[in-house]
Amino acid sequence: MTTWFHSWRAAVRIARRDAWRSKGRSILVLAMIALPILGVSALDLTLRSAELTPAQRMERTLGAADARFSDARTGGVAILQDPEGEQHTPAGDYESPGTPWPDGPTDVTKTIPAGSTVLTDSSGTAKLTTTHGLLQTEVRELAATDPVARGIMRLQEGRFPEKNDEIAATTRFLESSGLSVGSTLTARGFDRTYVISGSYELPSDLTAQQVNALPGAFLAPYAKAVEKAGVPKPDVSTTYLVKKAGGFTWNTVQAINAKGVLVTSRAVALDPPADSEVPLYQKEGWANYESSGAADAAALAAVGTVVGLAMLEICLLAGPAFAVGARRSRRQLGLVGANGGARSHIRAIVLSGGLVIGVAAALVGIVLALVLTFALRPLLEDYMGQRFGGFTVRPLELLAIAALAVLTGLLSAVIPAVTASRQTVLASLTGRRGVRRSNRVLPLIGLGAFLLGAAIALYGSVVSDQFVLVAGGSAIAELGVVAMTPALVGLFGRAGRWLPLSPRLALRDAVRNRGRTAPAVAAVLAAVAGTVAVSTYAASRDAQSQAEYRASLPHGAVAALVTEEGGRDVPAVRDAVQRTLPVDVRADVFRIAVGKPGCAPYGEGEGCGRFDVVIPPANECPLWATSPDGSDPAEKYSKEQRRALAKDWRCLSPDGNGIYVEEGLLVADAPLLKVLGIDDPGAAKALADGKLVSFHRPQVDRNSTVGIKLITDPEAADRAAEQNKPVPGELKSFPAYQVSGSPDSYGVESVLSPAAAKAAGLTTVPLGAFFSTDRMPSTEQRQRLDAEIAKLGSNVELTVEQGWVDGNGLVLLALTVFAGLVTIGAAGIATGLAQADAEADLKTLAAVGAPPRVRRMLSGFQCGVVAAMGVVLGAAAGVLPAVGLRLTEEREQMRFYQEALDQGWGGAGDAPPHVPIVVPWETLAALLVAVPLGAALLAALVTRSRGALARREAH
Incomplete structure (x- = not known):
C-alpha cells in the first residue's frame, strides 16, 4: 500500500509540474472540462434556489392564513381535488351521454367554519389610464396590510393603500405605464381618481401587471359605472383566506370538497397524503404522473443521455490534448523507464495529468458557478419571473458534478496513457516512433455496433412507434462509426496519390499516426453528426410546415x-x-x-x-347529426361507410385557417x-x-x-x-x-x-x-x-399576413457556427499533436532546402485534413437519426389519418399527410467546405514559419 501511495504521489507531482510548464495546453483542456461543469453547476444552483419549499410556496399563496377557499364552479356538486389544490373534477360520472356537466356558482361563505378569521381576495380587470393611453390591468382587492395577508405581496416603495381612493401598483405596471408613486390614475368610463400610494411585487410573478385596492374600493363601483355606459361588466373572481385554529387536515378538505369548494390547505401541503388516499388519483385519467416511477425513470434517462454524450464529446476533444503532452514528455517518460519504472508508472503519470486537470477544472467550474450565480441572482430572478426562495447550495450535488469533472479528465487521459506506456524506452529516449500496427478488432466491433444501431433505428422508424428506439439506435450507430474511425482514416489515405506535395504529406502523416488523428476526427464527427441530425430534422419539419401552412389572409393583407x-x-x-x-x-x-x-x-x-347560421337538415353530415339517445351517430355506420362519408361534401368542414x-x-x-x-x-x-x-x-x-x-x-x-x-x-x-x-x-x-x-x-x-x-x-x-x-x-x-416564416433559420445558423467552432478546436488540437510528432520531419524538410512557408502549409493542411475527414463522416452519420425520426413521424401521422377516415371525421379525406425528408444542403456545404478551409487557414496563420533549433542530445 505504501509503495502504491508513494508511486501515485510522485506521478501526481510530475503531472502537476508538466501542467504548470505547458500552461497553454493545460488552460485549453481545463477550459474544455470546466465550461460544462460551470454550466451544469450554475444550472443546479439556479434551479435549487428557485425551487420553493412547501412552506415558502404556501407563504406566497396563503400569506399567514391556513387555507384558501375557492369556488369550483360546479353549482355545489361534490368535487375531487389534488392535495395542492390545483386540479379538480366533479366527483360523479358526467361523461355519460345525456348527463349535463355541473356548472354554476357556489356560496363559499357557507362552508367556512365558524370562528374563523376570513379575508376576501377579489380580482378583476379594468382599462387604467397611463401616460401612453390605456392599459388592460388586473385589479386585486386585498387588504395587504392585514396580518393574514403577510407574505403574499412584498412592498418595494411607499405603502399599501389605507383609504378607498388609494391603490398600490406592481413595479412592472409602473414601468409599463410610465407612472410612479404619487401619480394619479383612473379607469376608462370611470369618474373616480386614485392616488398610487406605493409599489409592490408578487414574489412568484415578477411580470404581473397588477394594482391593489382595499376590498370594495374599486371593482364594485367600476362595474356599476361601465354597466351604465352599456359596456359588459368585468368578470370578478373572489377567493377567501381563512385562518382557523388547528388548520385544515386532508379529511377536513375532503369534507369541504363535498360542498363544491376547492381548498388549498397549508397543513396538507406541508404533510401531503399518499397517492392511495387521494380519490382524484384513483379516477381514470388523473394519475399522479409527476410522483410516479415512470416520470423519474424518464428524467433519469434523459439526464443520463445528455451527460453521457457531453462526457464523450469532452473526452474526444481533450484526449488528443493529453496525447500532445505525452508526446512532448516522451523523453521524460523514457527516463522513468530507464530508471526502473514499470509501464504502470508511466500510465500513472499520464493519468495523473488527467486527474490534476480534472480536479482543477472541477474547482474552477464550481467556484465560478457559485460566484456568478450569486452575483447574477437579481438578473436570474427577473429572467425566471420569480424570486428565489434563498441561495440554496447542495454540497452532495456539487460534489457529484465535481466527480464528473475528475472522471472526464481521467477518461480523456486513458488512451494517451496506454499508448505512452507501450512505447519502448529506446524509442522514447531517441524520439523514434517505431512501427505501430493498428488495432484490427476495434473496427470490427465498430462495424457491428454500426449495423446493430442502424437495425434498431430502422426497426424504430418502420415497425415500432417508439422514438427512443430511433434515438438509441442512432447513438449506437454513431459510436460504431467512432470506433471505426482509425480504419476509415486509413481509407482516406488512399486519396493522397492524387494530391500535391503538402496535402499529400499531411494526409500521409494523419494516416500513419492514427492514434492521435482518430480521436480528433471522432470529436469532429460527433459535433458535426449532431448538427447535421438536428438541421436535417429542422429543415424537414420546415418543409412540412410550409406545405401545411394556410394563410390567414391574402399575402400582405x-x-x-x-x-x-x-x-x-x-x-x-x-x-x-x-x-x-x-x-x-x-x-x-x-x-x-x-x-x-x-x-x-x-x-x-x-x-x-x-x-x-342554420344548416338545413338535408345538408347536415350524417356523422354529426344528433341522436335522441345522445349516442354517437357514426357508430351506426360501418368503417367503409364512414370512410366514404368523410369525403362527402356535407362532412367536409371549412378550413380552420x-x-x-x-x-x-x-x-x-x-x-x-x-x-x-x-x-x-x-x-x-x-x-x-x-x-x-x-x-x-x-x-x-x-x-x-x-x-x-x-x-x-x-x-x-x-x-x-x-x-x-x-x-x-x-x-x-x-x-x-x-x-x-x-x-x-x-x-x-x-x-x-x-x-x-x-x-x-x-x-x-x-x-x-x-x-x-x-x-x-x-x-x-x-x-x-x-x-x-x-x-x-x-x-x-x-x-x-406575412406568409410562411422560417422559424428555424437562426437555429440552423447557430448550429453551423457551433459545429464550426468545435471542428476548428478539435482540428487545432490534432494539429498541435501533429507538430509535436512531425518536428523531425519538418527539420528534415528544412535541411533539404524546403522554403519556410512549407511549415505553415503543412500545418494548415494537417488541420484541414482532420477537419475534412470528421466533417465527411459526421455528415454521413448525422443523416441517419433525422431520417429515422421523420419515418416514425410519417407512420404516426398516417395512422392518425387512417383512424380519422375510419371514424368519418370531416375533412379527413382531403389529403394524406405530407412528411418530407429534406437535407439542408446549404448547411452541409458550409460544413464540408467552409469549416475545413477555415480550420486550415487558421492553423496556417498561427503556426511559426521557422522552428526552433533542435538541441543536440547526448547518447
Whole structure:
C-alpha cells in the first residue's frame, strides 16, 4: 500500500509540474472540462434556489392564513381535488351521454367554519389610464396590510393603500405605464381618481401587471359605472383566506370538497397524503404522473443521455490534448523507464495529468458557478419571473458534478496513457516512433455496433412507434462509426496519390499516426453528426410546415377587429391602420348584435344573445347529426361507410385557417371580396342585390336561401340543444348566392351587405376593417401601428399576413457556427499533436532546402485534413437519426389519418399527410467546405514559419 501511495504521489507531482510548464495546453483542456461543469453547476444552483419549499410556496399563496377557499364552479356538486389544490373534477360520472356537466356558482361563505378569521381576495380587470393611453390591468382587492395577508405581496416603495381612493401598483405596471408613486390614475368610463400610494411585487410573478385596492374600493363601483355606459361588466373572481385554529387536515378538505369548494390547505401541503388516499388519483385519467416511477425513470434517462454524450464529446476533444503532452514528455517518460519504472508508472503519470486537470477544472467550474450565480441572482430572478426562495447550495450535488469533472479528465487521459506506456524506452529516449500496427478488432466491433444501431433505428422508424428506439439506435450507430474511425482514416489515405506535395504529406502523416488523428476526427464527427441530425430534422419539419401552412389572409393583407365595448374604438382603429400602413383597399366590416349593442360576440355578457347560421337538415353530415339517445351517430355506420362519408361534401368542414369571426358571418360590402381575393363578378352583384354571399355549401338550402336564427336566451338554447329539441329564436331568411368552386375565403363563410341586414331588421355594430396593401408593411410601420393602437387601450385583434416564416433559420445558423467552432478546436488540437510528432520531419524538410512557408502549409493542411475527414463522416452519420425520426413521424401521422377516415371525421379525406425528408444542403456545404478551409487557414496563420533549433542530445 505504501509503495502504491508513494508511486501515485510522485506521478501526481510530475503531472502537476508538466501542467504548470505547458500552461497553454493545460488552460485549453481545463477550459474544455470546466465550461460544462460551470454550466451544469450554475444550472443546479439556479434551479435549487428557485425551487420553493412547501412552506415558502404556501407563504406566497396563503400569506399567514391556513387555507384558501375557492369556488369550483360546479353549482355545489361534490368535487375531487389534488392535495395542492390545483386540479379538480366533479366527483360523479358526467361523461355519460345525456348527463349535463355541473356548472354554476357556489356560496363559499357557507362552508367556512365558524370562528374563523376570513379575508376576501377579489380580482378583476379594468382599462387604467397611463401616460401612453390605456392599459388592460388586473385589479386585486386585498387588504395587504392585514396580518393574514403577510407574505403574499412584498412592498418595494411607499405603502399599501389605507383609504378607498388609494391603490398600490406592481413595479412592472409602473414601468409599463410610465407612472410612479404619487401619480394619479383612473379607469376608462370611470369618474373616480386614485392616488398610487406605493409599489409592490408578487414574489412568484415578477411580470404581473397588477394594482391593489382595499376590498370594495374599486371593482364594485367600476362595474356599476361601465354597466351604465352599456359596456359588459368585468368578470370578478373572489377567493377567501381563512385562518382557523388547528388548520385544515386532508379529511377536513375532503369534507369541504363535498360542498363544491376547492381548498388549498397549508397543513396538507406541508404533510401531503399518499397517492392511495387521494380519490382524484384513483379516477381514470388523473394519475399522479409527476410522483410516479415512470416520470423519474424518464428524467433519469434523459439526464443520463445528455451527460453521457457531453462526457464523450469532452473526452474526444481533450484526449488528443493529453496525447500532445505525452508526446512532448516522451523523453521524460523514457527516463522513468530507464530508471526502473514499470509501464504502470508511466500510465500513472499520464493519468495523473488527467486527474490534476480534472480536479482543477472541477474547482474552477464550481467556484465560478457559485460566484456568478450569486452575483447574477437579481438578473436570474427577473429572467425566471420569480424570486428565489434563498441561495440554496447542495454540497452532495456539487460534489457529484465535481466527480464528473475528475472522471472526464481521467477518461480523456486513458488512451494517451496506454499508448505512452507501450512505447519502448529506446524509442522514447531517441524520439523514434517505431512501427505501430493498428488495432484490427476495434473496427470490427465498430462495424457491428454500426449495423446493430442502424437495425434498431430502422426497426424504430418502420415497425415500432417508439422514438427512443430511433434515438438509441442512432447513438449506437454513431459510436460504431467512432470506433471505426482509425480504419476509415486509413481509407482516406488512399486519396493522397492524387494530391500535391503538402496535402499529400499531411494526409500521409494523419494516416500513419492514427492514434492521435482518430480521436480528433471522432470529436469532429460527433459535433458535426449532431448538427447535421438536428438541421436535417429542422429543415424537414420546415418543409412540412410550409406545405401545411394556410394563410390567414391574402399575402400582405391586414385585419383589425375590435369585439369589446360595442365597437367604440373601431373608427379610430380603422384610421390608425390606414394612416400608418400602405393601404390599397379598405373594407369596413360589422357584426350582428343580439341584445344590447355593447354585447360581446356569442352572447357573452348579461342580457346578451347570439345568432346561429342554420344548416338545413338535408345538408347536415350524417356523422354529426344528433341522436335522441345522445349516442354517437357514426357508430351506426360501418368503417367503409364512414370512410366514404368523410369525403362527402356535407362532412367536409371549412378550413380552420383564417380570421375567426362569429359564425363565420361578416356584414360588409363588395370591397371585402376584393381584399379576400374573391374573383367572382356574380358575388359582388349578389351583395348589391341584397343577397347573402356564401362560401360554405352546407349553409344554402335547396331554395337557395340561408337562415340566420336570433337567439335572445343562449342558456335556454343550449338546454334545448342538449335535449335534442328545437332551438328557440327568431329566424331570418336571406336569398343566397353560392360562390362557385372552392375559393379560399380565409375563415369567412358568408357575407351580408349592411343594407340587407338593415332591411331585415338586424342590429349591427362596427367590428373593424380588412385592408389590402400595395406592398408588405415594414417592421417600422408595424411598430408605429402598435404604438397607435396601444394609445387607444382597446383589445384589437390585429393580423398582418406575412406568409410562411422560417422559424428555424437562426437555429440552423447557430448550429453551423457551433459545429464550426468545435471542428476548428478539435482540428487545432490534432494539429498541435501533429507538430509535436512531425518536428523531425519538418527539420528534415528544412535541411533539404524546403522554403519556410512549407511549415505553415503543412500545418494548415494537417488541420484541414482532420477537419475534412470528421466533417465527411459526421455528415454521413448525422443523416441517419433525422431520417429515422421523420419515418416514425410519417407512420404516426398516417395512422392518425387512417383512424380519422375510419371514424368519418370531416375533412379527413382531403389529403394524406405530407412528411418530407429534406437535407439542408446549404448547411452541409458550409460544413464540408467552409469549416475545413477555415480550420486550415487558421492553423496556417498561427503556426511559426521557422522552428526552433533542435538541441543536440547526448547518447
